[in-house]
Amino acid sequence: MNAIKNLIEKLCDLVMHGRFSDETEVIANAVSEVMSVVATEELPEKHSTMMQEVSGVNNAGNVVPLAATDTPLQKATRAMMAMEQFLGEQYDLRFNKLTSETEFRKRNLSGACFQPVGQRELNSFCIEARKQGIDCWDRDVSRYVFSDSIPEYHPFSLYMD
Numbered sequence: 001m002n003a004i005k006n007l008i009e010k011l012c013d014l015v016m017h018g019r020f021s022d023e024t025e026v027i028a029n030a031v032s033e034v035m036s037v038v039a040t041e042e043l044p045e046k047h048s049t050m051m052q053e054v055s056g057v058n059n060a061g062n063v064v065p066l067a068a069t070d071t072p073l074q075k076a077t078r079a080m081m082a083m084e085q086f087l088g089e090q091y092d093l094r095f096n097k098l099t100s101e102t103e104f105r106k107r108n109l110s111g112a113c114f115q116p117v118g119q120r121e122l123n124s125f126c127i128e129a130r131k132q133g134i135d136c137w138d139r140d141v142s143r144y145v146f147s148d149s150i151p152e153y154h155p156f157s158l159y160m161d
Helices: 002-016 024-037 045-053 072-090 119-131 138-145 155-160
Strands: 055-057 063-065 091-096 101-106
Touching (some): 072 119, 119 138
């Protein structure tokens, strides 16, 4: 039992001091489940308050505390939807069927041309989203940008119309 408590304390300290990146939610949820089995009253107070520090994103893209009853799937879905909304508000994205590349342009920027999305752009998208408080990582952005969620277009069809 003491070994479990020591493990929980170490994990909580790692999470609270930011030594984990995208694994934080997974670890926080695991710690929460283990703590419910272990005698929680014997653990330091900071461990129970750690769970209150985990936050999510509302529809407006603002960081808000998550309800204690939210499942990991609900948290991940909320974060994914916030990321998609953010990218849709900031960028026009399309999949070029001729080149088989996803292209983007900044919205509300007069004369902006579509450019292929590369690793540098993916990183910039992710950084901008995180600056807005959206809990996403580069692999999440990449998964979305290179999916069939992005509308297709063919340059010849655009030219003929």
